[in-house]
Amino acid sequence: MNKSQLQNYLNWQSLGMRLGAVGLALLLWVFVVSENEYTMVIDMPIEARNLSAQKAHKKEVPEYAQVRLKGPGRVLFKTLLLKNFITNFKLVIDLDRISEEYDFYLNEYYERYPQKVVFPPSYDLEYIEVVYPDSIHISLDxxxxxxxxxxxxxxxxxxxxxxxxxxxxxxxxxxxxxxxxxxxxxxxxxxxxxxxxxxxxxxxxxxxxxxxxxxxxxxxxxxxxxxxxxxxxVSERIISEIPVKVVNVLPNLRLFVNPTTVALTVIGGVDRIADIESDDIIVTIDFAKQWISGKNYYEPTVKIPVDILEWQDLSPRNLELVVTKDIN
Structure with missing residues (x-):
């Protein structure tokens, strides 16, 4: 297909779309201005009312039902356009006497209770039937x-x-x-x-x-x-004078740590580390786990608050642990 043929094809396509739009508009105009009656299937909201305060739905109630309505063309067209904004346009289901389970067969129900098909007073509409669904199952808990x-x-x-x-x-x-x-x-x-x-x-x-x-x-x-x-x-700060504790000490022993305090650098949020005190950091030597006869220097365990990123530069890194027997 050459360029000229392509241009002619596009022109015909455009013309066809325009004619189709004009035809559709003319059909809608005849439909709207006509006083003749037509039938149309329109989605109507479903309102389940009078649910007991001690009950709740176990399953969702459908929001809409497809309903066949009859009326003048202009009224049907108006309804189709405004149905989502009309408050008194709905199908009502009364749950007043429902305790747990019940099936509403909609056409039978609205034939028996036609007043539960609600239209605006000014809308000249006639209910014909519910097309879909044919029934609604209500399950309460x-x-x-x-x-x-x-x-x-x-x-x-x-x-x-x-x-x-x-x-x-x-x-x-x-x-x-x-x-x-x-x-x-x-x-x-x-x-x-x-x-x-x-x-x-x-x-x-x-x-x-x-x-x-x-x-x-x-x-x-x-x-x-x-x-x-x-x-x-993120910032860092040196914390000094952190006390060292010896834990899990065996009975009849006296322990001495040298030095008794350490220093280290904490890294974290600038405002958070500004509030850190030496007592907020736990430095320990676990005697039961770490002590070895003849060994004098031990590296302590450091525990910092959970909202501090990390610590570094422990000074001194190894501490002297002197062990003697308690003579008392």
Whole structure:
């Protein structure tokens, strides 16, 4: 196909689309302005009402049913356009006398209770039948309320030279879930939607949504949670006069450590390490595990707070341990 043939083909395609659009518009115009009656299948919202306060749905009720309606063309067209915005346009299912399980056969139900097919008074519509579904199964359970802790499956990556200090804080740290007993009693926590935050240099303060996709039948006391994570630039600081302790000492022995204190460098968030005291760092020699007869110098074990990145440059690295018998 050469360039000229391609251009002619595209022109014919464009012309066909235009003629089709004009034809469709003309058909819609005739349909809308016509006073003739037509039938049309339209999605109608389903409202399950009068549920007992002591009951909850075990299974979801369909949101819509496909209903065949009859009316003037202009009314049907208006209904089709505005059906999602009309409050009194719905199919009502009354759950007042339902205790656990019940099947609503919709055409039989609305033939018996035509007043439960609700149209706006100004809409000249006639209900014909429900096309789909033909029935709705209602399954109810005891209503249960439970307070549960929140978890935050979020990934936070700091920018180079920065670090997270402490744990993620959630406000609140627990909320209430309510719904069918068989669901609520098996829940042990409520999760926030997974999220990722990259190259953070400042404290993270965000509002996050709880994950409701897997628990559609559950209601929550609130759905938005505040999350805070302390983020600081990395620095280092020398901590001195850290006391040395000897643990797991055998009876009838007296132990002396020389020197009795050590110094080291801690690395972590600049504000966090500024608050570190010598007593916050635990330096120990485990006599039961480390002592060897004839050995005088031992390297101690160092334990730092969990929100400190690391320590280095222990001074002195080896300590003299003098062991004597207690003569008393």
């Amino acid at each position: 005891e209503y249960m309320v439970k307070k549960l802790p929140l978890i935050a499956p979020v990934r936070i990556k700091t920018a180079p030279g920065y670090t997270m200090v402490g744990k993620i804080n959630l406000f609140p740290d627990s909320i209430t879930a309510a719904g069918p007993r068989e669901v609520i009693e098996n829940m042990t926590y409520i999760s926030i939607i997974k999220d990722t935050f990259m190259l953070q240099e400042f404290d993270l303060n965000v509002s996050l949504k709880i994950d409701m996709q897997t628990r559609s039948l559950v209601e929550y006391s609130q759905t938005t949670i505040l999350m805070h994570q302390d983020i600081q630039s």
